[in-house]
Amino acid sequence: xxxxxxxxxxxxxxxxxxxxxxxxxxxxxxxxxxxxxxxxxxxxxxxxxxxxxxxxxxxxxxxxxxxxxxxxxxxxxxxxxxxxxxxxxxxxxxxxxxxxxxxxxxxxxxxxxxxxxxxxxxxxxxxxxxxxxxxxxxxxxxxxxxxxxxxxxxxxxxxxxxxxxxxxxxxxxxxxxxxxxxxxxxxxxxxxxxxxxxxxxxxxxxxxxxxxxxxxxxxxxxxxxxxxxxxxxxxxxxxxxxxxxxxxxxxxxxxxxxxxxxxxxxxxxxxxxxxxxxxxxxxxxxxxxxxxxxxxxxxxxxxxxxxxxxxxxxxxxxxxxxxxxxxxxxxxxxxxxxxxxxxxxxxxxxxxxxxxxxxxxxxxxxxxxxxxxxxxxxxxxxxxxxxxxxxxxxxxxxxxxxxxxxxxxxxxxxxxxxxxxxxxxxxxxxxxxxxxxxxxxxxxxx
Ligand SMILES: *Cc1c(COP(=O)(O)O)cnc(C)c1O
Numbered sequence: 001x002x003x004x005x006x007x008x009x010x011x012x013x014x015x016x017x018x019x020x021x022x023x024x025x026x027x028x029x030x031x032x033x034x035x036x037x038x039x040x041x042x043x044x045x046x047x048x049x050x051x052x053x054x055x056x057x058x059x060x061x062x063x064x065x066x067x068x069x070x071x072x073x074x075x076x077x078x079x080x081x082x083x084x085x086x087x088x089x090x091x092x093x094x095x096x097x098x099x100x101x102x103x104x105x106x107x108x109x110x111x112x113x114x115x116x117x118x119x120x121x122x123x124x125x126x127x128x129x130x131x132x133x134x135x136x137x138x139x140x141x142x143x144x145x146x147x148x149x150x151x152x153x154x155x156x157x158x159x160x161x162x163x164x165x166x167x168x169x170x171x172x173x174x175x176x177x178x179x180x181x182x183x184x185x186x187x188x189x190x191x192x193x194x195x196x197x198x199x200x201x202x203x204x205x206x207x208x209x210x211x212x213x214x215x216x217x218x219x220x221x222x223x224x225x226x227x228x229x230x231x232x233x234x235x236x237x238x239x240x241x242x243x244x245x246x247x248x249x250x251x252x253x254x255x256x257x258x259x260x261x262x263x264x265x266x267x268x269x270x271x272x273x274x275x276x277x278x279x280x281x282x283x284x285x286x287x288x289x290x291x292x293x294x295x296x297x298x299x300x301x302x303x304x305x306x307x308x309x310x311x312x313x314x315x316x317x318x319x320x321x322x323x324x325x326x327x328x329x330x331x332x333x334x335x336x337x338x339x340x341x342x343x344x345x346x347x348x349x350x351x352x353x354x355x356x357x358x359x360x361x362x363x364x365x366x367x368x369x370x371x372x373x374x375x376x377x378x379x380x381x382x383x384x385x386x387x388x389x390x391x392x393x394x395x396x397x398x399x400x401x402x403x404x405x406x407x408x409x410x411x412x413x414x415x416x417x418x419x420x421x422x423x424x425x426x427x428x429x430x431x432x433x434x435x436x437x438x439x440x441x442x443x444x445x446x
Contacts, residue, residue: 015244015245015247015248015376015423016244016247016248016251016252016374016376017244017247017376017378017419017421017423017424017425017428018183018242018247018251018419018421018423019183019251019354019378019380019417019419020183020184020185020353020354020417020419020420020421021185021299021303021352021353021354021419021420021421021422022182022183022184022185022187022242022353022421023185023186023187023292023295023296023299024242024243025187025235025238025239025242025288025292026239026291027239028291029239029287029288029291029292030236030239030284030287030288031287031291032287033287033290033291035290036286036290037052037286037287037289037290037293038050038051038052038286040290040293040294041193041289041293042195044161044168044293044296044297045160045168045170045171045178045193045195046167046168046171047168047171047195047197049195049202050193050194050195051193051194051195051202051205051206051209052180052188052191052192052193052281052286052289053177053191053192053193053194053209053212053281054190054191054192054212054227054228054231054277054278054279054280054281055179055181055190055191055192055276055277056086056155056157056177056178056179056180056181056184056191056192056193057086057087057089057090057192057276058192058209058212058276058277058278058279059177059178059192059193059194059205059209060086060087060090060153060155060177060192061090061093061094061208061212061276061278062194062205062208062209062212063125063153063175063177063194063205064077064090064091064094064096064124064125064153065094065208066175066201066204066205066207066208067124067125067151067153067174067175067201068094068096068124069204070204071124071149073122074121074122074123074124074149074150075095075096075097075122075124076096076097076099076118076122076123076124077091077096077097077098077099077123077124077125077126077127078099078100078101078115078118078119078123078125078126078127079091079098079099079100079101079127079129079155079387080100080101080102080103080108080110080127080128080129080408081100081101081102081103081386081387081388081400081404081405081407081408081409082103082383082386082387082405082407082408082409082411082412083127083129083155083383083387084155084157084383085270085272085383085387085390085392085393086272086276087127087129087155088387088393088396088397089272089274089276089393089396090276091396092396093276096124098387098396098397098398099118099123099398100387100388100397100398100400100405100408101114101115101118101126102114102404102405102406102407102408103407103408103411104407105321105358105407105410105411105414106321106323106358107136107137108129108130108131108134108136108323108411109128109136109137109140110126110128110137110140110141111407112140112141112144115140115141115144116144119144119145119147119148119150120148121148121149123145123148123149123150124150124151125145125150125151125152125153126141126144126145126150126151126152126153127152127153127154127155128141128152128154128155128173129154129155129157130154130155130156130158130159130162130169131158131159131323131356131382132158132159132323132353132354132355132356132382132417133158133159133161133162133307133350133351133352133353133354134159134162134323134324134325134348134350134356135159135162135163135164135169135325135348135350138152138154138169138172138173139172141173142172142173151173151174151175151201152172152173152174152175153173153174153175153176153177154169154170154171154172154173154175154176154177155177156169156170156176156177156178157177157178157179157181157184157192158179158184158353159178159350159351160178160179160180160184160185160186160193160296160351161185161296161297161300161351162348162349162350162351163348163349163350164347164348164349165347165348166347166349170195171195171197174196174197174198174201175194175195175196175198175201175205176194176195176196177192177193177194177195178192178193178195179191179192180192180193180289182234182238183353184353185296185299185300185351185353186289186292186293186296187235187238187289187292188231188235188281188285188286188288188289189231189232189234189235189238189285190231190234191281191285191289194209212278212279212280213279213280213281214280215278215279223279224279224280225279225280225282227277227279227280228279228280228281228282228285229282231281231285232282232284232285235285235288239288244423247423252374252376255267255373255374255380256374259373259374264381264384265384265385265390265392267373267374267380267381268380268381268382268383268384270383270384270385270390271392300351300352302422303351303352303353303420303422304349304350304351304352306352306420306422307350307352307355307420308324308352310355310418310420310429311324311355313429313433314355314357314418314433314436317433317436317437317440318440319359319360319364319440319444320357320358320359320360320436320440321357321358322355322356322357323355323356323357325348325349325350326348352420353420354378354417354418354419354420355417355418355420356382356415356416356417356418357415357416357417357418357436358410358411358414358415358416359414359415359416359436359439359440360414360440360443360444361414361443362413362414363443364414364439364440364442364443364444365413365414365415365416365439367439367442367443368416368435368436368439369381369416371435371439372432372435376428377428377431377432377435378418378419378421378424378428378429378432379416379417379418379419379432380416380417380419381415381416381417382415382417383412384412385412386405386408386409386411386412387408388400388404388405389409389412418432
């Protein structure tokens with residue numbers, strides 16, 4: 001892949017839209033607050049209690065540790081073969097084994113036959129995942145996992161605010177977690193949220209997170225304070241530079257540099273450290289999150305309108321698949337068959353940090369990405385590879401044959417994500433639509 005964004009220049013490429021629609025912060029968010037982030041998050045999500053961790057990964061570690069205490073003999077955790085590398089890293093951190101399961105390209109749902117084969121007496125947990133604010137089917141995975149005596153941890157890292165049938169994602173399994181990392185909507189620069197409807201599991205997770213906040217050794221505690229201060233400064237920097245005129249310096253330039261070196265993994269931010277920081281989140285960052293959360297419903301509403309409009313616009317481009325909220329029939333069917341209820345229609349109301357599309361081929365995808373990523377058109381890749389195809393994570397992922405995980409590899413080879421930031425203007429969006437059309441016709445002809 002050779003990177004040549006200069007070939008598109010009919011709009012102002014200097015004002016780079018961010019790859020995702022992160023909620024901007026205001027200086028007034030740094031003023032004291034009269035209530036707690038945890039209780040505001042609990043209310044927003046619709047649960048009695050929400051726990052705040054230093055990252056989504058840290059929440060996952062706490063969830064896995066809580067389950068390990070219940071079934072120490074179970075050592076496998078089943079995850080989608082296309083996911084954030086931090087998920088297998090968290091599993092490895094806990095001394096557990098990642099087992100990959102294929103997913104369906106157009107819905108991200110688990111291949112249920114494969115899941116059924118993989119789930120057994122050694123399975124500790126299954127991790128269905130919601131991608132980019134879209135809602136995946138969790139209940140079929142719950143049924144299969146529970147039948148095998150395993151638990152379900154719902155990875156809603158990218159989907160805070162997404163709802164199914166009026167109820168937040170993250171609550172259909174045994175434990176759910178969200179990410180408050182930069183770029184994932186509401187942010188503490190790094191942070192996470194953990195929820196569970198099962199009081200005993202929640203108590204166990206709370207104890208694990210207490211341990212992360214207050215490690216036994218003073219040196220670890222000190223390191224925790226240093227981490228939190230670093231994140232607080234990073235959050236201050238985010239407050240200041242997260243605006244269109246400055247993003248080209250902090251986002252676009254590093255991305256272009258990585259792409260010029262053909263380093264897609266660096267450009268996508270997929271190069272994660274093995275060392276998972278586990279520490280406290282201080283009250284300054286929580287206060288900022290508390291203030292910003294008050295603006296989140298309005299922000300999500302605005303993004304949903306723009307996202308749905310553009311979703312329909314993209315549907316007019318022939319040859320691509322666009323991920324929307326209407327694909328939830330599978331979930332509606334699952335609910336109808338597992339519960340003898342009177343559910344007739346399940347309404348998904350996703351969050352729209354970005355819009356995901358599948359190009360018709362890997363060739364068309366690469367053609368588009370080569371000309372658009374970092375060039376002010378709002379495109380990027382979510383995860384560069386399916387999990388078995390990252391050189392850097394070979395040691396924690398079992399070898400896969402070339403024709404294993406066809407669904408996950410299909411997604412990795414054809415997917416493009418399009419920023420749904422309000423700074424992704426109509427002019428940019430239309431320029432991108434033309435380029436998508438061109439990518440399809442040029443690569444079809446050759
Ligand atoms: C970002 C992400 C995570 C990890 O969340 P962090 O807050 O970055 O640790 C886990 N799963 C998915 C699908 C993600 O996108």
